[in-house]
Amino acid sequence: MKNGASTFAQGVDLSLYIISGISIFFLVAITAVMIYFVIRYNKKRNPKATNIEGNNTLEVLWTVIPTILVLVMFYYGWMGYKPMRNVPADAIPVKVYGQMWKFSFEYANGKLSDSLVVPVDKPVKLFLISKDVNHSFYIPAFRLKEDLIPGKNNFLWFEANKAGKYDVMCAEYCGQLHSAMLTSVNVVDVKAYEKWLSDSTSAANEHPGLTLMKKNACFSCHTQDGSKLVGPSFKGVFGRTELVDTDGSEHEIVVNEEYIKRSVKTPNADVVKGYMKGLMVPYDKILTDEQIDQIIEYLKTVK
Ligand code: CUA
Secondary structure, eight states, X not given: OOOOSBTTHHHHHHHHHHHHHHHHHHHHHHHHHHHXXXXXXXXXXOOSOOOOOOOHHHHHHHHHHXXXXXXXXXXXXXXXXXXXXXXXXXXXXXXEEEETTEEEEEETTSOEESSEEEETTSEEEEEEEESSSOEEEEEGGGTEEEEEOTTOOEEEEEEBXXXXXXXXXXXXXXXXXXXXXXXXXXXXXXXXXHHHHHOOHHHHTSOHHHHHHHHTTGGGTOOSSXXXXXXXXXXXXXXXXXXXXXXXXXXXXXXXXXXXXXXXXXXXXXXXXXXXXXXXXXXXTTSOHXXXXXXXXXXHHOO
């Protein structure tokens, strides 16, 4: 197995090796004894069965030894887990948002990012927030995983001790594009981290509607280049005529301000033919009317 890249990795790996070692030992030992008994006590070699009644030594042995072994497994598991719940006071706070189907990260200075960037050898605390359904935040290289449950404030912390780029994935099946939640954590030196954190030029010249759409993961389901995902593409969407399904009856509509607004607030009211109902959550409580207007203005420019 690849060496871990966080301070937790050693403890987690140790308990994994101990549990696997004990399991493999007993798998081999029990199978060997079983095969031996089948041969030694088959009808040819042992024509007359013996009735054995009780053996106190054996009873005590096979109670005490397994008890000690499971306590050993528990001890190493617990020692690996305990430090994960004790967050250092100086840990860098980062909010992690999970939604269908994207992880996004918000830093204390307001910086938003699609991937996690952290300094090496510094503790980082992640606040795990789900915007819709259950997700699970998983960094295999750090040996870390925790669920994002709507309405529950879960957290994680870690200290990355090896610079590099590692996979971050969602480990809870959360719908059709669950696998699209794949992103990364980039562990860099402190200087590079601070430079990255203070650099916000990329968002400055961006259309506010586009920023909002990125933040709300619209592009997980809708492309801007005409290709089809689980939702219709935004390419040339404004002014387009679409055949929609309204409660089972089909009719044509022209995509205008009113239709986009309705589709954002109540996405299942008029679903474009050929797409599935119920995949998009209503955004009427997430986006304000002004924000939706900004999105509409941006969509007009996607040709
Ligand atoms: Cu989010 Cu699977």
